[in-house]
Amino acid sequence: MFSSKTTEQVKLETRPSISGSTKFYNNPIYRGWIYQSLLMVFLIGFFYTIISNTLDNMSAQGIKSGFSFLGTSAGFDVLMSLLPFETTDSYLKIFTIGILNTVLVSIVGIILATILGFIFGIAYFSHNYLIRKISIIYVEVFRNIPVILQVIFWYTVFNLLPIARESINIGDAIYLNVTGLYIPKLVDESGSGFVYSALIVAIIGVYLLKRWAKKRQEQTGEQFPILRTSVALLIGIPLLALLFSGVPFHFDYPSLDRFNFKGGTTIIPEFIALAFALSIYTGAFIAEAVRAGIQSVPKGQTEAARSVGLKESKIMSLIIVPQSMRVITPMLNSEYQSLVKNTTIATAIGYPELFTVFAGSALNQVGQAVEIMFMTLVIYFAINMVISFVMNRFNKRAEITSR
Amino acid sequence: MQAREFKALPDQPAPLSTTGPIAWVKDNLFSSVFNIAVTVIITSALISILPGVLDWLIFSANWSGTSQADCVKDGACWVFIQAWSQQIFYGSYPDGEIWRVNLSLMLLAGVIALSFTLPARLRNKIAVPAYLLLPFVCLLFLDGSNIGLTPVSTDLWGGFSLNVLIAAASIIIAFPFGFLWALGRQSDMPFARSVSVTCIEFFRGTPILALFFMGSVMLPLFFPSDVTVDKLLRVWIILVLFMSSYMAEVFRSGFQAIPQGQYEAANSIGLGYWQKTLLIIFPQVIKIAMPNILATFVMVFKNTVFLLVIAVPEMLQVIMSALSNSNWLGGHAVEGYLFVGFIFWICCFSMSLLATSIEKKLDTSHQN
Numbered sequence: 033m034f035s036s037k038t039t040e041q042v043k044l045e046t047r048p049s050i051s052g053s054t055k056f057y058n059n060p061i062y063r064g065w066i067y068q069s070l071l072m073v074f075l076i077g078f079f080y081t082i083i084s085n086t087l088d089n090m091s092a093q094g095i096k097s098g099f100s101f102l103g104t105s106a107g108f109d110v111l112m113s114l115l116p117f118e119t120t121d122s123y124l125k126i127f128t129i130g131i132l133n134t135v136l137v138s139i140v141g142i143i144l145a146t147i148l149g150f151i152f153g154i155a156y157f158s159h160n161y162l163i164r165k166i167s168i169i170y171v172e173v174f175r176n177i178p179v180i181l182q183v184i185f186w187y188t189v190f191n192l193l194p195i196a197r198e199s200i201n202i203g204d205a206i207y208l209n210v211t212g213l214y215i216p217k218l219v220d221e222s223g224s225g226f227v228y229s230a231l232i233v234a235i236i237g238v239y240l241l242k243r244w245a246k247k248r249q250e251q252t253g254e255q256f257p258i259l260r261t262s263v264a265l266l267i268g269i270p271l272l273a274l275l276f277s278g279v280p281f282h283f284d285y286p287s288l289d290r291f292n293f294k295g296g297t298t299i300i301p302e303f304i305a306l307a308f309a310l311s312i313y314t315g316a317f318i319a320e321a322v323r324a325g326i327q328s329v330p331k332g333q334t335e336a337a338r339s340v341g342l343k344e345s346k347i348m349s350l351i352i353v354p355q356s357m358r359v360i361t362p363m364l365n366s367e368y369q370s371l372v373k374n375t376t377i378a379t380a381i382g383y384p385e386l387f388t389v390f391a392g393s394a395l396n397q398v399g400q401a402v403e404i405m406f407m408t409l410v411i412y413f414a415i416n417m418v419i420s421f422v423m424n425r426f427n428k429r430a431e432i433t434s435r
Numbered sequence: 436m437q438a439r440e441f442k443a444l445p446d447q448p449a450p451l452s453t454t455g456p457i458a459w460v461k462d463n464l465f466s467s468v469f470n471i472a473v474t475v476i477i478t479s480a481l482i483s484i485l486p487g488v489l490d491w492l493i494f495s496a497n498w499s500g501t502s503q504a505d506c507v508k509d510g511a512c513w514v515f516i517q518a519w520s521q522q523i524f525y526g527s528y529p530d531g532e533i534w535r536v537n538l539s540l541m542l543l544a545g546v547i548a549l550s551f552t553l554p555a556r557l558r559n560k561i562a563v564p565a566y567l568l569l570p571f572v573c574l575l576f577l578d579g580s581n582i583g584l585t586p587v588s589t590d591l592w593g594g595f596s597l598n599v600l601i602a603a604a605s606i607i608i609a610f611p612f613g614f615l616w617a618l619g620r621q622s623d624m625p626f627a628r629s630v631s632v633t634c635i636e637f638f639r640g641t642p643i644l645a646l647f648f649m650g651s652v653m654l655p656l657f658f659p660s661d662v663t664v665d666k667l668l669r670v671w672i673i674l675v676l677f678m679s680s681y682m683a684e685v686f687r688s689g690f691q692a693i694p695q696g697q698y699e700a701a702n703s704i705g706l707g708y709w710q711k712t713l714l715i716i717f718p719q720v721i722k723i724a725m726p727n728i729l730a731t732f733v734m735v736f737k738n739t740v741f742l743l744v745i746a747v748p749e750m751l752q753v754i755m756s757a758l759s760n761s762n763w764l765g766g767h768a769v770e771g772y773l774f775v776g777f778i779f780w781i782c783c784f785s786m787s788l789l790a791t792s793i794e795k796k797l798d799t800s801h802q803n
Contacts, residue, residue: 064623064624067624067627068624068625068626068627071626071627071630072626075630082657085656085657085658085659085660086656086657088659088660089655089656089660090656092660159462159463159466159467159470160463160464160466160470160473160474161463161464162464162473162474162477162478163473163477166477172784172787173780176733176737176779176780176783176784176787177737177776177779177780177783178737178738178740178741178751178776178779179737180740180741180743180744180751181740181751181772181775181776181779182776184751184755184772185769185772185773185776188768188769188772189769192769369640373640373641373642373643374642375642376642376644376645377644377741377744379644379744380743380744387642387644387645387648391645391648395652401649401652401653401656402653402656405645405648405649405652405653408645409641409645412640412641412642412645413640413641416640
């Protein structure tokens, strides 16, 4: 007799994997757990070795641990500080000053880089051949040279400026020499609060006006000359308040002393070189992002805008740029973050930002590498998280909203 | 009735006002009042600046000589670069041993050429091991103590060759790490995934300079007290970890571009996880990610200059110490920095051109 096996039975015999005899290590779920526990064991061993070695080394070298050093006096001076500072102040104060200087140069850098980036990114599409070429040359030159070299280069160029007595004089108010840029300082007198509150009122007024005008345009289609009115409001209201309260301000002009300038506001060359180099370098990347963003908008959008009779200048600002923002914004986010990270190169020229004064000078004196690096890195992560949060909020608005 | 045969008139040439150089100039330089003004301003600025710059750079520059005294003309003193050229390219590597640096550079070039010329059948089998072995072979030659050559301490390595070699060595070793992290990031295992994400985000979020600092002040604490780890080796470890995080993101975007059908097809013919990943997915990811890999390499190459902050004698550091040499105190900083910038610009620009051309070749979409 022929054996009477069904095909199902044959399958079961020749393919053991279908039957219940699977080895447990061939089950992906168990396998995953095995891999992960191996990884866990490895990591625990790794960190145990590192931590025990670190503790051994620190006790052998006589390095203390803990954050008590923050209260002790630092004993060194910083070049530039937004807060009043004396050499007897604590390391915590140094830390704060470092953070403020980092934030200052980051904000200035981000603003300038964005302006440069958008100008050169849009210039790529200019009708003028020379402007197009200048935009390409700017992008290709500055993004392909290491940023630290650019900082050192601009700092060196700054050092070629004349000495204080032969300063470059701009209208007897602004002076530029090898020790820095001197600009007049606005000094408040009593009653200045009135002008400031007028300015705030003007800003709120412009915001409300903008909302109202947008709503009206959506409902009735009528446009409102928003730009002209806003400028008039922003200048007019504070100006009226200024005249009404009898100009409660005066300028403190820098004036040449025996060796250098006194009075006014001094911007140190380190800051100028750093902000300049960072904004030019990041600006090149942003210009590239803007170019890519604009190219991502289909050509039909421009043609449609022309066919409804929009002016060329309006097409860019009303049709193309708003649509390209959803490509540009994520790239802006990462460029801003890398700008903040790149502020650390200040240590090559001595601008006193967080990394230079805290991870550099303070670490040299205290020696508690682990604590100091931890505090420093936390700040950079925090700043970048803030940027990321803001840009993601902004991106939400730029994304395609389907109705 | 017979229809008259249709005869087309001969083509008329396009009107002069729309073609030819005159129309181009009119369109691109003088199309409106604003454009005319811009053209005039830019041209006059160029005319006033360019001759002076060119004169300083080339015509009144000092090209030949051996010492600072030879720089008599007003222009740039390129003698400075000439006199220091060996240090700029090789650091303080001993004179008689420089062939070892050259050999390493040639090996690098050779392996790159090999990976592009080999037939596809052999490429993965030969080029991948060759790449992975390359850093260690170069290390053996450059150090020399293990293969019977005169040992050369890593303090003496330097110059532009160091920038190139350490960037290449870092990205090669970062390749497998980055790939593993990218796999971990998209795996189903929650613990492995969170470890990968932590690694990637930590090394991406930390400024590279802070990482170098940690490498020089914190890494020694991590090792047992009787082990001293060479400074350059620590820099290499840091660069590899830094690069791995960036490569992981490059690979991740590559993974996302692979159609789901590829995974399903691999599953349906019964391939295991590693077979599927290495034979089906990896080759496609490499192809898609190539422009981004090049961009990442450009980034790490530029970042090697940051090493000057922890006093590793890379190219810019050599220039800076040459500037403070007592025989060359004539202020040649601008020449030195321009030269470094020029060299880096040539390298990075050609690599970004290569990346763009690969990108164009790979772009099979019909959008444009």
